[in-house]
Amino acid sequence: MTAKAQQQGFSLLVALIFLTVLAMLGFGAVRSALMEEKLGGNNRERAIAFMAAEVAMRQAETYIATADNLPASGTTASGTVAVSNSAASATFTISYVSTSGGRDYYLLRATGYGGRKTLLNTTQTQLESVVWVEQ
Numbered sequence: 001m002t003a004k005a006q007q008q009g010f011s012l013l014v015a016l017i018f019l020t021v022l023a024m025l026g027f028g029a030v031r032s033a034l035m036e037e038k039l040g041g042n043n044r045e046r047a048i049a050f051m052a053a054e055v056a057m058r059q060a061e062t063y064i065a066t067a068d069n070l071p072a073s074g075t076t077a078s079g080t081v082a083v084s085n086s087a088a089s090a091t092f093t094i095s096y097v098s099t100s101g102g103r104d105y106y107l108l109r110a111t112g113y114g115g116r117k118t119l120l121n122t123t124q125t126q127l128e129s130v131v132w133v134e135q
Helices: 010-066
Strands: 076-082 089-100 103-117 122-134
Touching: 010 076, 010 089, 010 103, 010 122
Parallel strands: none
Antiparallel strands: 076 089, 089 103, 103 122
């Protein structure tokens, strides 16, 4: 046999190995891109939930500033806030904490929910603040 006859199958083997390596690199790149897409979506949901919670906190602060009857000891006031241009939603609760030095203290708790709501996966952010009101 000549040297040329011995090399005929070798180029096919090299080409198959090269294509296999390229395919593995391609699959890895696609998997990485999909993971980045999921991370980006989760970060967006977290930001939307945080913004919704901020809206609810501002609404609770407005309620405290303008309400004639604030919650008494052992009671709470609550509300639901619609977030415009978004599927997100938010709620707030106002709870009486104590009275000290001529001031009533209230706990404001705001919870914002992301726009993607499923049975097992709802992104939510909770903010809390203690405020006082002169008696």
